[in-house]
């Protein structure tokens with residue numbers, strides 16, 4: 375039975391390697407509480423996607439343990455636990471199976487052995503939530519990138535998972551689609567019924583999270599709130615993240631003492647943060 379105070383997900387001393395040789399993840403110990411939104415960040419190749427794939431047993435650690443809702447993931451319980459964890463990937467094209475969007479959502483639901491009325495209710499509910507009602511009869515291949523990603527999210531949420539992992543789900547989207555998807559994520563957060571992991575290079579996504587797990591070279595470099603994360607310039611440098619323009623401007627103004635006398639400009643920076651106006655984080659060239 376699930377322990378009352380069990381973490382949504384917990385990794386203890388996890389080591390992972392794809393092939394014998396260099397470990398990709400080393401001595402990872404992290405814990406996410408139920409209802410939290412965790413942004414997983416770090417330079418390309420540092421192990422972010424590998425880490426989230428361990429959470430739904432797509433990969434198994436070489437040593438250490440991965441537990442979900444207090445249960446250690448094993449080969450035996452993996453299929454059952456996987457049903458509680460939804461994944462949305464970078465490229466929605468790889469996720470479609472159905473000939474129409476509706477069929478695609480229904481296909482996932484068939485595996486849950488729901489009756490027809492419940493399947494229809496869920497399709498209607500999540501199509502409405504993701505604003506894709508008008509797309510249900512369309513072939514997924516005909517849709518724009520943003521529309522495809524909304525359909526992929528609807529198919530994932532219709533399974534009613536308790537944990538949702540967005541693995542760079544906003545990265546191939548244009549600015550408008552990115553903002554729309556971020557709003558969906560914020561809405562999920564407000565509902566409080568999901569634990570969310572988002573692997574991201576997007577500053578707005580990092581700022582909207584409850585906590586940031588930063589990896590460097592396969593190690594945990596930091597586990598901080600977004601405020602504490604973006605306040606530490608050495609840490610940002612270590613993770614190859616440049617301070618987004620809006621925050622840089624705000625800090626410069628503040629350093630000049632302008633924040634107090636010119637509330638307007640400082641306010642603009644803060645407002646941009648709320649609206650996701652900082653855009654993508656630029657990683658330093660190494």
Ligand SMILES: Nc1ncnc2c1ncn2[C@@H]1O[C@H](COP(=O)(O)OP(=O)(O)OP(=O)(O)O)[C@@H](O)[C@H]1O
Pocket residue numbers: 392393398416417418419420421422423424425
């Ligand atoms: N299937 C695989 N087989 C062998 N090596 C892999 C495999 N997948 C990833 N790797 C390697 O493992 C390391 C971590 O990859 P991972 O995809 O987890 O990084 P990431 O931080 O998500 O990168 P990005 O931000 O570029 O997506 C990289 O060196 C990568 O080349």
